[in-house]
Amino acid sequence: MSIMSYNGSALVAMIGKDCVAIASDKRFGIQGQTVSMEFPKIFEMGPQLYIGLPGLATDIQTVAQRLTFRVNLYELRENKRIRPKTFMSMVSNLLYERRFGPYFVDPVIAGLEPVTHKPFVASMDLIGCPMVTEDFVVGGTCSEQLYGMCESLWEPNLEPDDLFETISQSILNAVDRDALAGWGAVVYIIEKDKVTTKTLKARMD
Amino acid sequence: MSLFATERPKSGFSFENCARNGVLEKTGFTAPTAVKTGTTIAGLVFEDGIVLGADTRATEGSVVADKNCSKIHFLAPNMYCCGAGTAADNDMVTQKISGELELLRLNTGRMPRVCAANRILKQMLFRYQGHIGAYLVLGGVDTTGPHLYSIHAHGSSDKLPYVTMGSGSLAAMSVFESRYKPNMKREEAMQTVRDAIAGGVFNDLGSGTNIDLCIITKDKVDYLRPYDEANIKGQRQGSYRYARGTTGVLNTTVKKIDYDVTSAAIKQLEVMETD
Numbered sequence: 001m002s003i004m005s006y007n008g009s010a011l012v013a014m015i016g017k018d019c020v021a022i023a024s025d026k027r028f029g030i031q032g033q034t035v036s037m038e039f040p041k042i043f044e045m046g047p048q049l050y051i052g053l054p055g056l057a058t059d060i061q062t063v064a065q066r067l068t069f070r071v072n073l074y075e076l077r078e079n080k081r082i083r084p085k086t087f088m089s090m091v092s093n094l095l096y097e098r099r100f101g102p103y104f105v106d107p108v109i110a111g112l113e114p115v116t117h118k119p120f121v122a123s124m125d126l127i128g129c130p131m132v133t134e135d136f137v138v139g140g141t142c143s144e145q146l147y148g149m150c151e152s153l154w155e156p157n158l159e160p161d162d163l164f165e166t167i168s169q170s171i172l173n174a175v176d177r178d179a180l181a182g183w184g185a186v187v188y189i190i191e192k193d194k195v196t197t198k199t200l201k202a203r204m205d
Numbered sequence: 206m207s208l209f210a211t212e213r214p215k216s217g218f219s220f221e222n223c224a225r226n227g228v229l230e231k232t233g234f235t236a237p238t239a240v241k242t243g244t245t246i247a248g249l250v251f252e253d254g255i256v257l258g259a260d261t262r263a264t265e266g267s268v269v270a271d272k273n274c275s276k277i278h279f280l281a282p283n284m285y286c287c288g289a290g291t292a293a294d295n296d297m298v299t300q301k302i303s304g305e306l307e308l309l310r311l312n313t314g315r316m317p318r319v320c321a322a323n324r325i326l327k328q329m330l331f332r333y334q335g336h337i338g339a340y341l342v343l344g345g346v347d348t349t350g351p352h353l354y355s356i357h358a359h360g361s362s363d364k365l366p367y368v369t370m371g372s373g374s375l376a377a378m379s380v381f382e383s384r385y386k387p388n389m390k391r392e393e394a395m396q397t398v399r400d401a402i403a404g405g406v407f408n409d410l411g412s413g414t415n416i417d418l419c420i421i422t423k424d425k426v427d428y429l430r431p432y433d434e435a436n437i438k439g440q441r442q443g444s445y446r447y448a449r450g451t452t453g454v455l456n457t458t459v460k461k462i463d464y465d466v467t468s469a470a471i472k473q474l475e476v477m478e479t480d
Binding site for chain 1: 233235449
């Protein structure tokens with residue numbers, strides 16, 4: 001059994017017209033047994049910068065805390081908010097430092113550039129190989145189902161409300177075909193003047 | 206990496222998770238595979254310099270992780286390096302050596318030679334005994350002319366007029382072996398490398414999508430990405446948009462973000478004159 005499917009998770013981030021959305025499921029389980037249905041996997045790293053961490057639950061929390069520490073130090077030293085591309089390099093560095101004893105997470109980053117508000121999504125593997133795309137990124141135990149849903153549903157220049165529908169339907173239908181992910185979902189839609197958090201009505205099985 | 210805010214963190218690899226990960230492996234939880242660049246990469250020496258070529262597919266097991274990744278990495282203004290093997294290792298090794306070459310340039314006051322990059326790379330890779338999975342095709346033009354090397358993860362390197370690496374290397378090498386001639390012209394060299402990479406893209410499952418080329422000569426570098434969009438995504442025939450309000454929402458919270466006003470200006474309007 002793979003260590004990445006010990007806890008189960010689903011994560012997806014998509015680019016829309018002047019906005020990004022990031023969504024995750026909410027299950028925390030230990031192999032087959034569900035322990036909690038309120039387990040956060042998306043963490044705020046800046047007012048318009050969010051990171052989603054699928055994988056082993058203990059490493060999700062450790063990496064999120066270590067990243068918050070590094071981002072805080074960055075903001076104190078540089079006296080400015082961290083930009084998404086710089087943050088991606090920071091995450092890549094943290095993961096590659098542990099190249100021969102890695103953290104079991106596959107981060108997914110979504111954010112808007114500070115001044116231009118250009119949307120940005122990126123993902124990486126567990127040792128920090130960065131991948132920036134112009135459409136969407138996925139992660140977690142049902143990444144293959146999410147690839148299928150996103151390839152079919154995503155189209156460029158979706159307005160925030162349409163992007164919400166697309167990302168929600170992608171994640172809800174993908175987790176319905178994965179036993180280890182699901183039990184609720186949360187979506188963050190990041191626009192230049194606000195961030196909307198919506199909890200979805202999902203199948204609780 | 207738990208330390209006080211005032212301490213600078215130690216650079217280099219950290220092995221703190223190795224004991225835990227070893228126990229996990231023993232109890233039967235297998236570690237996942239990192240993203241590999243299945244890859245076809247190739248390089249060729251022609252009359253004026255070097256042509257490097259690469260495909261753009263990155264795989265995670267048998268799933269295509271990145272359809273358009275960049276495999277030709279910058280080392281120095283006169284040197285570029287294609288990478289096959291573990292994607293993170295290629296990115297990190299080429300960035301590290303690029304920094305070392307810049308320091309070398311500042312310390313010696315000269316443009317670094319390709320043989321210097323080759324020596325630094327192979328000594329580092331040998332030190333890690335092949336655990337850093339970087340298989341590289343290094344090419345560049347320096348004061349002594351154009352040079353092309355292939356470097357394996359265990360630290361061996363070969364200096365040759367034409368090289369291929371990666372899972373599609375056999376497909377690419379077959380093109381080179383039949384069409385290579387010494388001192389080819391630029392156009393012919395570009396076409397040969399393009400065809401070698403295309404051999405990998407269309408016949409090797411680990412390589413795909415586009416073909417990137419990098420032509421390095423004494424005076425300039427042409428980084429052509431993509432040089433050939435060999436596989437274009439099809440046109441979608443229908444729209445699968447959902448009507449707004451389809452998804453059931455349990456609750457919504459909105460967090461406003463403060464706008465930073467960067468500049469304010471008063472513009473005096475021209476008063477219209479009507480006679």
